[in-house]
Amino acid sequence: MTISGGPRKDGTSARMLQCFTESLLRSSGEHSFAFRHYDAYDCGFAPCTDCRACRRFEGCVHRDMEDFWRDFENADGIVIASPIYNLSFPAPLKVIVDRMQRYYNARFFLGKKPPIEKFRPVAFLTAAGNPREDGEMAAQQLRRIFTVTHCELVCHAMIAGTDETVEETEALFAVSNCVEKFLLSIKPDITK
Numbered sequence: 001m002t003i004s005g006g007p008r009k010d011g012t013s014a015r016m017l018q019c020f021t022e023s024l025l026r027s028s029g030e031h032s033f034a035f036r037h038y039d040a041y042d043c044g045f046a047p048c049t050d051c052r053a054c055r056r057f058e059g060c061v062h063r064d065m066e067d068f069w070r071d072f073e074n075a076d077g078i079v080i081a082s083p084i085y086n087l088s089f090p091a092p093l094k095v096i097v098d099r100m101q102r103y104y105n106a107r108f109f110l111g112k113k114p115p116i117e118k119f120r121p122v123a124f125l126t127a128a129g130n131p132r133e134d135g136e137m138a139a140q141q142l143r144r145i146f147t148v149t150h151c152e153l154v155c156h157a158m159i160a161g162t163d164e165t166v167e168e169t170e171a172l173f174a175v176s177n178c179v180e181k182f183l184l185s186i187k188p189d190i191t192k
């Protein structure tokens, strides 16, 4: 499953995602992957309203994310590519993160442990204007929600300093390192 958080279809984070998926396909040998892609801006999911219905039953009263939840729960791995906006995610991606509150409530109010059976590794690809940005606040937000969604952030590739010129080769190297770690977590047998 791939999720893009930025509005610019040809932006740095979009190119990182493309590079990641191409590299993943190249490195996977005879194993092939199928991708389900979600563009947070195009999806336009409704924000969580903290109605607390998910404390009483599993799921969400807003029915706009049913396909997303199905893919999120069944994916072999998840790749999230996003720009950093004010140390965090652009609003539409933050909506998706907040909507995962249904799993927090399934875990702590409905006693589902874990709320999602399948473990899925996550690769996080970020782009930021400031060369000193580390994307750590956004990564921290993901780690928090991953504690209840049976995911683990296995790699974080960052291209910082896009306000100025970025070394493209350095950037691609960061992404390819991430692919290796992701592949090892997703299918340990195919890297042998």
Ligand SMILES: Cc1cc2nc3c(=O)[nH]c(=O)nc-3n(C[C@H](O)[C@H](O)[C@H](O)COP(=O)(O)O)c2cc1C
Pocket: 006, 007, 008, 010, 011, 012, 013, 014, 082, 083, 084, 085, 086, 087, 088, 127, 128, 129, 130, 131, 133, 162, 163
């Ligand atoms: C609303 C907004 C907020 C931003 N906040 C930050 C920030 O906190 N730190 C940073 O380094 N860059 C920030 N940026 C710059 C973007 O992260 C940077 O331009 C990035 O390369 C955009 O990603 P994209 O090329 O994938 O669209 C911000 C840009 C916008 C539009």
